Amino acid sequence: xxxxxxxxxxxxxxxxxxxxxxxxxxxxxxxxxxxxxxxxxxxxxxxxxxxxxxxxxxxxxxxxxxxxxxxxxxxxxxxxxxxxxxxxxxxxxxxxxxxxxxxxxxxxxxxxxxxxxxxxxxxxxxxxxxxxxxxxxxxxxxxxxxxxxxxxxxxxxxxxxxxxxxxxxxxxxxxxxxxxxxxxxxxxxxxxxxxxxxxxxxxxxxxxxxxxxxxxxxxxxxxxxxxxxxxxxxxxxxxxxxxxxxxxxxxxxxxxxxxxxxxxxxxxxxxxxxxxxxxxxxxxxxxxxxxxxxxxxxxxxxxxxxxxxxxxxxxxxxxxxxxxxxxxxxxxxxxxxxxxxxxxxxxxxxxxxxxxxxxxxxxxxxxxxxxxxxxxxxxxxxxxxxxxxxxxxxxxxxxxxxxxxxxxxxxxxxxxxxxxxxxxxxxxxxxxxxxxxx
Numbered sequence: 001x002x003x004x005x006x007x008x009x010x011x012x013x014x015x016x017x018x019x020x021x022x023x024x025x026x027x028x029x030x031x032x033x034x035x036x037x038x039x040x041x042x043x044x045x046x047x048x049x050x051x052x053x054x055x056x057x058x059x060x061x062x063x064x065x066x067x068x069x070x071x072x073x074x075x076x077x078x079x080x081x082x083x084x085x086x087x088x089x090x091x092x093x094x095x096x097x098x099x100x101x102x103x104x105x106x107x108x109x110x111x112x113x114x115x116x117x118x119x120x121x122x123x124x125x126x127x128x129x130x131x132x133x134x135x136x137x138x139x140x141x142x143x144x145x146x147x148x149x150x151x152x153x154x155x156x157x158x159x160x161x162x163x164x165x166x167x168x169x170x171x172x173x174x175x176x177x178x179x180x181x182x183x184x185x186x187x188x189x190x191x192x193x194x195x196x197x198x199x200x201x202x203x204x205x206x207x208x209x210x211x212x213x214x215x216x217x218x219x220x221x222x223x224x225x226x227x228x229x230x231x232x233x234x235x236x237x238x239x240x241x242x243x244x245x246x247x248x249x250x251x252x253x254x255x256x257x258x259x260x261x262x263x264x265x266x267x268x269x270x271x272x273x274x275x276x277x278x279x280x281x282x283x284x285x286x287x288x289x290x291x292x293x294x295x296x297x298x299x300x301x302x303x304x305x306x307x308x309x310x311x312x313x314x315x316x317x318x319x320x321x322x323x324x325x326x327x328x329x330x331x332x333x334x335x336x337x338x339x340x341x342x343x344x345x346x347x348x349x350x351x352x353x354x355x356x357x358x359x360x361x362x363x364x365x366x367x368x369x370x371x372x373x374x375x376x377x378x379x380x381x382x383x384x385x386x387x388x389x390x391x392x393x394x395x396x397x398x399x400x401x402x403x404x405x406x407x408x409x410x411x412x413x414x415x416x417x418x419x420x421x422x423x424x425x426x427x428x429x430x431x432x433x434x435x436x437x438x
Contacts, residue, residue: 065109132152187205333437339403362415415434
């Protein structure tokens with residue numbers, strides 16, 4: 001496309017006469033006074049020299065950084081001052097540069113070296129690292145572009161950003177969106193191109209309504225994105241390390257961590273229910289692990305292994321501190337029953353306690369077992385029979401065990417219930433055993 005250079009209109013005679021002896025406002029150059037002769041003081045030649053000096057001063061400013069041909073395949077650039085992207089000022093003292101034959105040579109000043117540099121492909125992409133000067137086309141032996149046509153200093157002067165509101169990039173140490181702070185806070189995003197195959201771009205979003213940052217896989221629909229981080233810091237302190245574990249430094253040893261308060265949601269720590277009842281029966285586990293079965297009962301691993309040894313925690317499942325074993329015998333022959341004291345974790349408890357034992361015809365304890373007789377204790381101590389062959393008191397041995405034998409005159413079921421004797425500590429005795437005579 002051919003270039004167009006507008007032709008300014010010529011001054012009229014009247015307008016030219018009016019300029020006699022005046023000064024041009026923008027350039028501060030004087031117009032020659034009308035009627036000056038070669039012999040006047042100052043002479044016409046002196047006035048022309050003064051005018052020429054002013055012209056040279058103006059041209060010297062225009063020549064700063066201009067590249068001109070100095071040899072067949074060589075150019076030189078005039079000195080000039082420039083400002084780097086970090087805000088410091090620098091001075092290029094001028095110099096020459098050899099060009100590459102049979103190529104287009106892009107000549108620029110590289111800020112990092114403060115030296116003339118060329119490329120045969122293009123100017124650098126990062127506009128903050130160089131000052132464009134000229135673009136010369138060379139054949140096999142000479143430069144074919146005129147100095148005027150090669151001039152590219154205007155690229156820096158007339159550079160335009162990709163949009164009217166933001167640049168295409170920044171090398172600054174901080175970058176503020178909507179930095180005039182003129183209005184109320186709004187949702188703001190820094191977006192990332194996901195390519196033409198994806199419906200929406202990803203984004204980092206400041207959520208003004210909730211005062212938080214969101215990572216978005218799709219910005220329009222607000223689909224949240226995953227975060228892959230080496231570690232997680234809160235308040236400048238690492239709380240999750242690169243191994244995914246809670247960082248020890250983030251947990252104060254003398255502080256009680258409250259997960260929920262009474263009457264407030266959330267109520268506390270929630271463990272996911274397993275798909276089956278009972279303690280874990282497979283997998284490798286370590287002592288101290290907690291697990292909740294499908295019924296919501298809590299178990300603790302007391303010995304690691306595959307699957308390890310598990311016990312219920314406390315009395316949550318209706319388990320007893322007194323555990324009564326079942327027994328069976330033929331009619332009129334003894335049936336043996338064992339009572340074992342347990343701790344709150346289900347383990348045997350080695351203490352001596354006095355118990356009251358009831359032999360009943362029903363599991364509610366409403367009717368005495370009418371046909372029982374001949375109570376004998378083989379482990380522990382029989383203290384006395386409260387109701388002959390129906391209710392007795394006995395003491396467990398040092399291991400917390402009480403074993404006794406009962407005879408019954410008919411084929412029958414007899415239910416064994418127990419409770420702590422008067423004066424003994426409270427014991428959960430909700431469990432009971434069954435003796436069976438066939």
